[in-house]
Amino acid sequence: MTTGTLITVAPTGAESAKAEVPALPVTLDELLLTAKECEALGAAVIHVHIRDDEAKPTLDQGRLRETVTALREGTDLIVQLSSGGAVTDPEADRLAVLDAGPDMASCTMGTLNFGDDVFLNRWEFIVDLHTRMQERGIVPEYEIFDLGHLTALQRLLGKYGLPAGGHVHVDFVMGVPGGMPGTTPALVAAHQALRDLPEGTTFSATGIGRSTIPVMLASLSAGGHLRVGMEDTVTYAKGRPVESNMQLVARAVGFAQLAQRPPLTTAEARALLGVPAAGR
Ligand code: KMH
Ligand code: ZN
Numbered sequence: 516m517t518t519g520t521l522i523t524v525a526p527t528g529a530e531s532a533k534a535e536v537p538a539l540p541v542t543l544d545e546l547l548l549t550a551k552e553c554e555a556l557g558a559a560v561i562h563v564h565i566r567d568d569e570a571k572p573t574l575d576q577g578r579l580r581e582t583v584t585a586l587r588e589g590t591d592l593i594v595q596l597s598s599g600g601a602v603t604d605p606e607a608d609r610l611a612v613l614d615a616g617p618d619m620a621s622c623t624m625g626t627l628n629f630g631d632d633v634f635l636n637r638w639e640f641i642v643d644l645h646t647r648m649q650e651r652g653i654v655p656e657y658e659i660f661d662l663g664h665l666t667a668l669q670r671l672l673g674k675y676g677l678p679a680g681g682h683v684h685v686d687f688v689m690g691v692p693g694g695m696p697g698t699t700p701a702l703v704a705a706h707q708a709l710r711d712l713p714e715g716t717t718f719s720a721t722g723i724g725r726s727t728i729p730v731m732l733a734s735l736s737a738g739g740h741l742r743v744g745m746e747d748t749v750t751y752a753k754g755r756p757v758e759s760n761m762q763l764v765a766r767a768v769g770f771a772q773l774a775q776r777p778p779l780t781t782a783e784a785r786a787l788l789g790v791p792a793a794g795r
Pocket of ligand 2: 528562564597
């Protein structure tokens with residue numbers, strides 16, 4: 516029985532341009548402020564992409580370390596770095612994200628068309644990410660963009676064992692052009708496919724663009740958790756740009772409360788995901 520809702524905020528992403536979305540947090544100060552605000556509202560995990568001085572996506576190691584330190588000092592949030600980066604990032608840089616020592620990192624379970632681009636995730640690369648995270652005690656969040664990615668996860672766990680912390684948590688990223696759609700039937704299909712994964716596997720879901728609300732409601736009703744943020748949605752409602760990540764987290768918190776599954780605290784989220792207590 517799922518009693519609370521894990522809320523993850525994905526505030527920045529690698530796809531939107533600051534020039535087109537001025538509210539996007541791109542500097543460390545902006546990210547930290549957003550993180551604090553979203554934590555106060557009920558977020559427990561932050562999924563982090565960083566930008567350079569020109570607001571372009573970067574995997575610069577110094578900046579990543581500085582970001583992890585600042586988020587740890589300024590918040591109790593679980594810090595999840597993106598190992599997905601931008602579609603143009605080389606594998607070596609994506610693996611090196613783990614050197615920044617986050618609590619969690621994302622691990623995408625397969626290659627897919629990503630709009631007009633290709634988001635490349637070769638099997639050997641996935642195995643490297645998974646096994647390095649195991650060695651370093653970094654808890655993965657497996658990013659599932661399509662149903663076949665769950666089959667790949669089943670194969671990964673069967674061959675290489677459970678992740679650090681022993682708990683399996685996946686995130687359904689729905690509505691990417693090239694992946695599964697952000698619809699209730701697709702979420703139900705993905706949810707049902709979890710039966711082939713270890714007992715107790717948990718899931719979050721996020722819907723890109725206009726699929727945000729249907730995916731949020733479907734996930735809550737299926738016992739799932741929520742990811743929201745400007746990485747995934749920059750329009751709050753038709754004709755209304757998102758003003759801040761807070762606005763999206765506040766809406767998710769409201770839905771979770773209506774479902775009588777209030778947001779998990781950061782301590783409860785750590786216990787759920789198998790992430791060691793803050794200040795380890
Ligand atoms: N930016 C996308 C190409 C992740 O963070 O792990 C990949 C992505 C997934 O956002
Ligand atoms: Zn991401």
